[in-house]
Amino acid sequence: MHSNHLDLIVRRIQGRLNRESGPLEPPLIYLDPEAVRHIYQELTGLDEPPGIHVALPEAEAPGRAEARFGIETGYRPPARLLFEAMSPILDETVPRVDRPEDLHPLAYRYARIFGRFQTTHFPDGGLNLEISFAGVRGILFYTKAFFSSMVRPLLGSDRFHSLGCQVEALVYLHGRPQRTIFYHQSFGDDQEHVWLPLAPVALREAEGNIESE
Structure with a gap:
């Protein structure tokens, strides 16, 4: 002990x-x-x-x-x-992640991140939650089997559609960064994005400005 x-x-x-x-x-x-x-x-x-x-x-x-x-x-x-x-x-x-390369040795471990907490249509067109940090999109409450099994909060109100604030967070990294094209049919930009699933432990609104990709 x-x-x-x-x-x-x-x-x-x-x-x-x-x-x-x-x-x-x-x-x-x-x-x-x-x-x-x-x-x-x-x-x-x-x-x-x-x-x-x-x-x-x-x-x-x-x-x-x-x-x-x-x-x-x-x-x-x-x-x-x-x-x-x-x-x-x-x-x-607990390590703090400031760059994408910091993530590779931290797969399936806890990490401290600083970024923008917001709603997103990435990666499949559904309304999801993410923390954008260090050039990476961290998708919250992702279920590994397939996107349709994600736990999606009820985000029907205008308030949730416009959700966005800077946060400092303690998260569990469910894997290593991967790349996915965010197609325009899913409200995307047809560009490749780096992302990984996160399990949030604690989110706190951060003071000051945090750069977000």
């Missing part, structure tokens, strides 16, 4: 509960609780995060809580709190 990782995670959770860790990060656009739990297991070797016991000492200032932890008892921390507690470790251990 990586006790140093567990110690840091517990300290971060306690700091958040006691409001000692500064302002929260910008809101998450998406978070996969199962993936968060799996990453916690990989980092610590434990099946479950520590239980939280929250006490409200009478002598403390209003709005302040004291958090105590036990591996087997207490309430499990919510996925967002656990993810934020693990974020410093992930920032140090």
